[in-house]
Amino acid sequence: MKPFVLNVAFAAIAMSCVCSAPSSAAWEPVRPVEFIVPAGTGGGADQMARTIQGIVTKHNLMKQPLVVINKAGGAGGEGFLDVKTASNNPHKIIITLSNLFTTPLATGIPFNWKDLTPVAMLALDEFVLWVNAEKPYNTVKDYVEAAKAAPAGSFKMGGTGSKQEDQIITVGIEKAIDARFTYIPYKGGGEVAVQLVGNHVDSTVNNPIEAIAQWRGGKLRPLCVFDAQPMAYDEPIADGKAWKDIPTCKSQGLAMEYLMLRGVFMSPKATKDQIEYYVELFKKVRATPEWQEFMKSGAFNTTFLTGADYAKWIEAEEKRHEGLMKDAGFLAPGN
Amino acid sequence: MEELANLFHGFAVALQPYNIMLMIIGITLGVIIGVLPGLGGANGVAILLPLTFSMPPTSAIIMLSCIYWGALFGGAITSILFNIPGEPWSVATTFDGYPMAQQGKPGEALTAAFTSSFVGALFAVIMITLVAPLVAGFALRFGPAEKFAVYFLAFCSFVGLSKEPPFKTIAAMMMGFALAAVGLDSITGQLRLTFGVTELLNGFDFLIAVIGLFGIGEILLTMEEGLAFRGGNATINLRVVLHTWRELPSYWMTSLRSCLIGCWMGVTPAGATPASFMSYGIAKRLARRGNNFGKGEIEGVIAPETAAHAAGTSALLPMLSLGVPGSPTAAVLLGGLLIWGLQPGPMLFVEQKEFVWGLIASMYLGNLAGLLVVLTCVPIFAAILRVPFGIIAPLILVLCAIGAYSVHNSTFDVMLMLVFGVLGYLLKKCNYPLAPLVLAIVLGDKAEEAFRQSLLGSQGSLGVFFSNGLVSTIMVLGLVALFWSAIQEGFSRLRTAAA
Numbered sequence: 001m002k003p004f005v006l007n008v009a010f011a012a013i014a015m016s017c018v019c020s021a022p023s024s025a026a027w028e029p030v031r032p033v034e035f036i037v038p039a040g041t042g043g044g045a046d047q048m049a050r051t052i053q054g055i056v057t058k059h060n061l062m063k064q065p066l067v068v069i070n071k072a073g074g075a076g077g078e079g080f081l082d083v084k085t086a087s088n089n090p091h092k093i094i095i096t097l098s099n100l101f102t103t104p105l106a107t108g109i110p111f112n113w114k115d116l117t118p119v120a121m122l123a124l125d126e127f128v129l130w131v132n133a134e135k136p137y138n139t140v141k142d143y144v145e146a147a148k149a150a151p152a153g154s155f156k157m158g159g160t161g162s163k164q165e166d167q168i169i170t171v172g173i174e175k176a177i178d179a180r181f182t183y184i185p186y187k188g189g190g191e192v193a194v195q196l197v198g199n200h201v202d203s204t205v206n207n208p209i210e211a212i213a214q215w216r217g218g219k220l221r222p223l224c225v226f227d228a229q230p231m232a233y234d235e236p237i238a239d240g241k242a243w244k245d246i247p248t249c250k251s252q253g254l255a256m257e258y259l260m261l262r263g264v265f266m267s268p269k270a271t272k273d274q275i276e277y278y279v280e281l282f283k284k285v286r287a288t289p290e291w292q293e294f295m296k297s298g299a300f301n302t303t304f305l306t307g308a309d310y311a312k313w314i315e316a317e318e319k320r321h322e323g324l325m326k327d328a329g330f331l332a333p334g335n
Numbered sequence: 336m337e338e339l340a341n342l343f344h345g346f347a348v349a350l351q352p353y354n355i356m357l358m359i360i361g362i363t364l365g366v367i368i369g370v371l372p373g374l375g376g377a378n379g380v381a382i383l384l385p386l387t388f389s390m391p392p393t394s395a396i397i398m399l400s401c402i403y404w405g406a407l408f409g410g411a412i413t414s415i416l417f418n419i420p421g422e423p424w425s426v427a428t429t430f431d432g433y434p435m436a437q438q439g440k441p442g443e444a445l446t447a448a449f450t451s452s453f454v455g456a457l458f459a460v461i462m463i464t465l466v467a468p469l470v471a472g473f474a475l476r477f478g479p480a481e482k483f484a485v486y487f488l489a490f491c492s493f494v495g496l497s498k499e500p501p502f503k504t505i506a507a508m509m510m511g512f513a514l515a516a517v518g519l520d521s522i523t524g525q526l527r528l529t530f531g532v533t534e535l536l537n538g539f540d541f542l543i544a545v546i547g548l549f550g551i552g553e554i555l556l557t558m559e560e561g562l563a564f565r566g567g568n569a570t571i572n573l574r575v576v577l578h579t580w581r582e583l584p585s586y587w588m589t590s591l592r593s594c595l596i597g598c599w600m601g602v603t604p605a606g607a608t609p610a611s612f613m614s615y616g617i618a619k620r621l622a623r624r625g626n627n628f629g630k631g632e633i634e635g636v637i638a639p640e641t642a643a644h645a646a647g648t649s650a651l652l653p654m655l656s657l658g659v660p661g662s663p664t665a666a667v668l669l670g671g672l673l674i675w676g677l678q679p680g681p682m683l684f685v686e687q688k689e690f691v692w693g694l695i696a697s698m699y700l701g702n703l704a705g706l707l708v709v710l711t712c713v714p715i716f717a718a719i720l721r722v723p724f725g726i727i728a729p730l731i732l733v734l735c736a737i738g739a740y741s742v743h744n745s746t747f748d749v750m751l752m753l754v755f756g757v758l759g760y761l762l763k764k765c766n767y768p769l770a771p772l773v774l775a776i777v778l779g780d781k782a783e784e785a786f787r788q789s790l791l792g793s794q795g796s797l798g799v800f801f802s803n804g805l806v807s808t809i810m811v812l813g814l815v816a817l818f819w820s821a822i823q824e825g826f827s828r829l830r831t832a833a834a
Binding site for chain 1: 381384386389519525538659682788792
């Protein structure tokens with residue numbers, strides 16, 4: 001008898017909740033939202049997620065808490081599979097980087113971005129070619145000549161992770177200038193920059209935020225940016241030079257372009273209302289001074305896309321990654 | 336002398352009532368986080384990081400770094416009382432701390448652990464105050480080859496000094512290496528040994544292995560031995576603190592050695608865990624009563640705790656001056672710095688004097704506050720052992736399960752912990768040492784990564800490990816430690832032959 005009474009009680013409570021909710025109102029989270037980071041603590045994606053969490057808390061943008069959870073296993077595969085299996089759970093969102101494409105392609109885990117629901121592109125992360133400031137290469141031309149003159153494989157490129165964005169760019173450079181590098185993978189971008197300062201590698205393709213401190217300290221020198229146009233930030237950083245003054249690699253004769261997605265997805269089978277809620281939330285986040293300060297500190301490309309435009313962009317980017325990874329021989333057997 | 340003036344200015348910042356309050360809150364939270372196995376300092380700081388965004392950066396880092404100190408202190412508590420390391424770096428503390436507790440001396444062990452932690456931290460802070468710029472430059476000389484040499488030394492100084500039968504040590508260590516190899520191979524980006532099981536993508540987390548091997552394994556053993564904790568007759572008295580303090584100065588040599596090892600490992604940055612293992616191994620060989628290590632020797636608590644805390648503290652130096660975190664917690668703090676709009680790196684000491692010296696001053700004060708908080712609680716902690724096993728064992732089990740779950744928020748890890756518990760029980764029954772297994776799980780993949788990075792750079796030549804003075808010295812030290820017993824025997828034979 002007791003369980004029945006309880007059931008009736010719960011049903012009554014549930015009913016009253018349903019009835020009291022205004023039926024026309026848009027969807028809103030009713031319990032804490034998990035913000036999955038498919039990368040380790042302290043990395044670029046983690047920093048962005050935690051900044052967003054801080055902004056949401058400070059400006060009271062959500063009624064429910066936003067909880068950042070790192071699921072970094074298997075180059076982020078752990079995080080993607082976690083959201084993929086959370087069908088119909090609108091309280092789970094994920095921030096992605098290029099491993100959205102590279103991890104399934106390189107490891108063969110059963111995942112594709114179409115398993116998730118795209119929400120919004122928050123920004124694009126730039127890549128810059130860095131060398132140690134003590135080295136005599138002042139321009140891309142000097143650098144390319146030195147790389148070509150060195151015996152094949154003796155020129156060392158440091159980067160984050162294996163078969164991910166840094167190595168893809170490295171392979172792109174090799175192709176563009178017809179030279180062979182040895183790519184050495186490290187765990188984090190900050191470590192890569194310091195290995196370059198210590199002259200343990202010859203060049204890196206660090207994101208601006210990972211190397212800015214060493215540039216300001218006069219230890220590293222940026223040669224070019226892997227974007228179609230120079231970065232937008234004109235505040236001087238070191239020696240009177242700003243991010244804006246770094247030429248594009250293409251203009252310097254190094255034909256390689258690469259930008260990394262910093263975007264948000266949510267669990268599969270999300271409704272239109274639910275997607276709309278998160279899009280509005282990120283629009284509010286983008287309007288805060290803290291976010292703009294963060295964009296400036298990392299010299300981000302602030303492109304913002306949602307809906308069909310976003311999906312189209314991802315689709316094109318997926319094709320491109322497939323091509324790049326195939327050319328480089330990074331595809332897992334069976335892919 | 337400019338440093339001293341800066342430091343006093345820093346004290347003025349840290350001593351503001353608001354900051355002192357944050358310091359005490361941070362320490363208390365940190366101790367709790369440290370006590371809960373699994374919920375490490377890095378997780379604790381990461382969870383609380385967003386709360387600090389509305390604070391001034393100096394206050395925020397004071398609070399977060401105090402959580403870090405608290406966690407460093409707290410990690411020792413469960414290691415000593417229940418043989419469950421709350422933090423990776425307190426594994427070595429269990430080797431002698433737990434036997435001490437079982438012999439009815441938990442108070443002594445805890446006091447020794449806390450005091451040593453404080454001494455180690457103080458030593459490291461003084462080093463940071465005086466020689467920061469110099470030491471920071473040293474870290475830059477560490478490429479992959481040098482890092483591998485350091486790990487090599489950590490393995491050698493531990494293995495070469497082991498008293499267990501060499502084959503059992505090697506068998507246990509190889510098992511650890513095999514477990515460490517599961518998951519993503521960071522050099523090729525391929526999955527290894529996962530057999531298509533998605534739960535294994537992450538590999539075997541060290542913390543889960545340790546909670547199972549030590550915590551659950553210990554409970555199984557105790558059950559077999561008649562459901563009794565042997566620490567029940569622990570003295571509960573604050574006087575035990577003073578009593579232990581009187582004893583501690585005679586171990587100054589061990590302390591000093593451990594401080595140096597800790598600072599070196601923290602700066603390079605290899606981290607607190609190898610530092611504690613290496614320091615324990617070396618103390619075991621060099622201490623007068625080294626043969627008793629593992630049976631409840633107080634020096635066996637002092638050595639790893641001093642080194643771990645010295646390393647944990649000095650790990651902040653490369654973070655601030657180079658932007659390279661020396662520990663997982665430092666990595667989270669680094670993220671915090673960026674969010675507060677501070678750029679770690681060579682210019683931080685020049686441009687953000689108030690912040691840097693406020694932080695350094697808070698290291699002095701935070702550790703002092705931490706010591707006071709934990710020491711006054713020693714009798715309370717020790718009294719836990721008086722609780723009957725039938726009540727405490729389920730509580731420990733729950734604590735272990737929560738700990739294992741909170742590492743990755745996954746129930747699979749709780750199962751895994753139980754499996755490791757049975758494995759730990761079997762290994763102990765067959766007299767296989769657990770320490771080499773744990774050491775291999777913690778450092779195995781890092782050592783492998785550094786080894787393969789070095790070989791990539793040298794295009795396959797092993798000469799890279801002897802390519803400059805620094806790396807050769809560390810490698811030779813490692814080889815000496817590995818063959819120390821043989822070398823010693825050779826010397827004594829030479830001596831008898833001469834006589």
